[in-house]
């Protein structure tokens with residue numbers, strides 16, 4: 001379906017139109033519990049997106065989900081929702097990790113370093129990380145297959161790991177630390193499938209000297225050092241991509257998500273270190289970093305969608321964040337202070353985590369039934385015709 005020119009079907013209250021006639025607003029949609037529920041489209045989702053697409057109203061998909069490369073997920077979603085989508089308006093929980101291939105203000109380039117990637121089916125997340133540009137990616141499965149005694153209950157998952165592992169670039173050799181496997185950063189890309197092994201290996205690395213597996217830092221527990229010496233000896237930085245404690249699945253009650261794993265690891269860390277803080281970086285909604293990344297992408301996408309050569313696209317005044325999770329979608333939109341002055345308006349739907357009758361800790365601007373009602377409401381707010389066939 002070819003994009004049509006910008007619709008002029010708006011009321012006299014033309015608050016939603018920039019001077020050049022393009023919409024000065026856009027949407028950000030969560031996926032699970034908003035567009036899909038356990039992989040099936042939620043009624044009205046396709047109609048809502050098709051309407052925006054046909055009217056050249058920009059939108060971005062902003063999910064705390066992940067585990068596959070953006071290209072694969074976009075192809076899958078386009079088919080399910082019957083709408084052409086691209087990677088240019090798509091952000092998954094781990095998409096911002098891409099930036100760390102080249103590095104950021106706080107983190108050196110990790111392109112040639114050795115990173116540990118955990119979570120996801122098989123070693124799909126390793127492949128995603130490699131497609132982002134990380135050159136040396138190790139998984140907990142690789143470590144277990146090379147050193148089965150690193151976790152005593154290794155036989156339970158041995159079939160699972162058998163087909164998804166690769167030889168380690170270096171063995172674990174505590175007698176020769178300079179020749180032993182050294183991990184420079186740890187990335188939790190997706191929900192863990194084997195919480196126990198992932199917990200053990202991440203813990204080992206956080207207790208190690210300089211990320212060398214099989215070593216134990218002498219600084220651990222030293223009260224003369226900051227944080228009592230914990231994570232003070234060049235251990236790898238720890239990154240989480242999705243803080244959601246719960247998410248909506250086909251079960252009738254929300255299930256533990258990657259945030260559950262983070263809380264669990266934090267508990268183990270606290271018990272191991274007698275209450276030391278776990279230093280880590282968490283991205284994903286509601287964290288500002290993810291909203292900043294999403295806004296940048298949305299602005300670039302919008303310019304491409306609305307812009308013509310040599311024509312300047314007007315300012316983006318408002319983004320409607322449509323989500324089902326008050327703790328992530330709504331909180332993130334409410335708390336995000338756009339560096340560009342764009343206003344983020346939160347819209348909560350009832351098709352996912354949020355239950356009718358409950359009192360959300362983070363209050364949305366409005367609560368509506370579903371994504372179709374969310375789009376209709378937002379269009380009316382902007383003075384557009386909210387009728388969608």
Ligand SMILES: [Mg+2]
Pocket residue numbers: 030031032033034248323324325352
């Ligand atoms: Mg959701």
